[in-house]
Amino acid sequence: MASSVRRAITKWLSPVLECGGVDAIREAVDLLEQSGAAGGTGDLEQLIRRCAGAKALEEGRRIHRWMDSGTLDRPRFLSNLLVDMYGKCGSLVEAKRVFDAMQHKNVFSWTMLMAGFVQSGRGVEAIQLFHRMCQEGELPDRVALLKFIDSCGAAKALSQGREIHSAAASCGMDSDLVTANAIINMYGKCGSIGEAFAVFTRMPEKNVISWSTMIAAFCQNELADEALLFFKLMQQEGMELDRITYVSVLDAYTSVGALELGKALHVRIVYAGLDTSIVVGNTLVNMYGKCGSPDDARDVFDSMVEKNVVSWNAMLAAYGQNGRSREALALFDSMDLEGVRPNDITFVTILYCCSHSGKFKDAVSHFVEMRQDFGITPREVHFGCLIDMLGRSGKLEEAEELIQAMPVPADAVLWTSLLCACVTHKDEDRAARAAEEAFQREPRCAAAYIMLSNLYAALKKWDEAAKVRKRMEQAGVRKQAGRSWIEIDKQVHEFVAGDSIHPDKSRIFKTLQRLMSEMRIKGYEPDRKVVIHSMEEEEKDEVLFYHSEKLAVAFGIASTPPRTPLCIVKNLRVCSDCHSAIKFISGVEGRRITVRDSNRFHHFDRGECSCGDYW
Incomplete structure (x- = not known):
């Protein structure tokens, strides 16, 4: 009986491996649960990997529960795969729970959990995990070192990134192509474009990933001209463009609003057969939206064979940014009908649309819905949309009270938002308070200095305006060139x-x-x-x-x-x-x-x- 069940499970794995669909995974897991017999570690390995690839969290949980219900000890490599699956599905609490329960960890165990932290943007925790691994006597291998480099980039931990770069150089690893590319990526994310470029120029060999990573680094640091120049040089070198290159260059075009260049690149993407990529599709929707062409964004969105929540968020943003709030809210309703679960980014766009269309009651309703129906904890940016709306309507006292009553600490951005509203409505005292709060959180906040000075100038309080300018100079704050x-x-x-x-x-x-x-x-x-x-x-x-x-x-x-x-x-x-x-x-x-x-x-x-x- 057990062998026949195993053969049946293996039979179901074939279509799963071919199409990777969640429905096929679900059917295979159904069969696994109904059988009550072991499916073999090879079968379980394939199923868990499929769940990770498809981000099928609920199916992954069901496999985990089924494995725990058995009497046999779970092999370490399956526990490692569970950590990886939970990390890729964004459930780090469960990933860490499996990791902590493992009696015998190896370097892969640590690396899988580090990868989950990096993927979720929790670089600081990934760095802490790496140090803990070393303290417990587990020697990192090349993969773990690469993941640590990624962690430094995600956490913008430049000093630690430099340390690992130095360590890699001392043992000759920095000349390795994969390692060098990772170091360029790390420096780019840490804002040290000069060091990224230095690594790039010293590389004895470069591949398409090296060039694409350097272009992405320029884009991340708002150096679109340099990114586009590198794109031209890359083509002159005869490099064959890949998906990452196209995404990076689209981001560069997006940053300067180059719609026609973006359209021309879109044609090349279709010709290269990369338009079916969900990442490329999402980037195209984002590019058209931010270049002021939401109708083109919608054409791309509708043509996408596969969509994820990022696709929907990009299209919602394209409507919202271009003043088409009604269409954005209608699309949000369609999202619900399609069974796509919104995330925290979705609600940022929805609250933004409500704010910019003056629908305060709708904004509050969606804010409550976000918490009660979807279990999403509001962040500063969500409160910021409500504060912006109150500021627009002149309800400055209510806006200030909301900032003070927030369950999370308000950052300089929120206080600057209130300051902006105070300047518009010429509320001098509240503006001064908001500016001071912003300075406490970000002493070099140029926008706060400039807005407060402008308010005093508008009120013809020249002495006060001069004091703000002097304080700005003493703090070493300079207005960024427009x-x-x-x-x-x-x-x-x-x-x-x-x-x-x-x-x-x-x-x-x-x-x-x-x-x-x-x-x-x-x-x-x-x-x-x-x-x-x-x-x-x-x-x-x-x-x-x-x-x-x-x-x-x-x-x-x-x-x-x-x-x-x-x-x-x-x-x-x-x-x-x-x-x-x-x-x-x-x-x-x-x-x-x-x-x-x-x-x-x-x-x-x-x-x-x-x-x-x-x-």
Whole structure:
């Protein structure tokens, strides 16, 4: 009987291995439970691996329970696979429980649990686990060292990453291709792009992963121009592009809003047969959404053979970012009907949509639903959406009370959000409190200094504004240079505040001067309070004239036919003067102008903005 059951189970494993579907896994587990007989360690190994690959957590739990119900001791390699399965399914509590129950661990046991921590973004705990492994006398092998390098990247633990790099170099491991690629990835995630590039240049041999990892490192550090340059060099070297390369380059195009270049790369992806990849599909949806083309994003989304929660989140964000909250909320309902379980990121987008469409009751309802129906613990970002909504409606006292009543500590971002609302509604005392709270949590928070100074300037409290600027200087805080990008004829142009070196500068300045004259006739007045330095009004006007987004808009108008829509990406929050100016320009020129700043999308059309002048 036992042998016949084993043969039946093995028979069911064949379709599982071929299609990897959860339904096939479920049927095999059903048979396993009904048989009451052992299926063989080989069969169990394949089933657990399939559960891990398909992230079939419930089926994995059922296999685990079935194994525990037996009388035979569980082999160590099966326990290791259970740790791996739970880690890949995101259930680290269960992974750690299996790990802790193991009487005899080996290096694979430790590495599997480390991998689970890294995958869940818990790099600090992965590093602690590595040190514990060494303390308990388990010598790490090459795989464990690679996982430790990944852990340092996930935790942004640069000093420990340097230590392991030095250790790898001392024993000659850093010349190994796989190790060198992992070190580049680690330095990129830790924000040390110079060290990543140094490792890359010293490599005696490079493969497509080396190039793709370097491109991804540039993207992670907001160096899109360098990423795109590397992409060109990679092609000149004759490297065959893989899925990782395409994803990295799509991310680079996304960061500068290069829609046409993204579309061209999409064609190449289809030609290469990589459009069926769920990761590539998700990246395409994200690219189209962030480049201001949610309809193209929806076309990709609908064409995807397989979707996961990341796919749905990307499409929800594409609608939400582009001011189409109604469609986002309708898609969320479809998600429920399709049986896709939302995660914490899903609710960030839903709360964002409710906030930006003024649906406070709906936001509260979804907030409660998130906790009660899905067991998702709210994070700072979820509370931030509610605080943003209260701030928009001028309910500043309620917003401050919510921050203070939160079950999790509020970070500088939340207090800066409240500060932004206080500046909009000119609540001086509360703004000062919010700024102080932000400074305590992040002493070098440039945005808080600038907003508070702007508020005092708007209230004509020049002495107070000067004190804030002096404090900012004493803290060594400098305002980051404003940068804007616009794509014209599949070429990305970058503008920096005060830029006077662009080859088309005379045409740009002439166009901008014409626009300024026409705007003033329509009632535009420069918002000089955004210039925090003490200078004459004419000097302030000149500073405002050279803001990067104005230069990008003027270049776009000078370089395209009348009424052509424009899309600009800005690395910082758009200032109130540029926001006002672009509203006027959209009316004067009869153009739709989209600006994606560090905070949100602004869709300017006929002299109005989708944000309702609150951002």
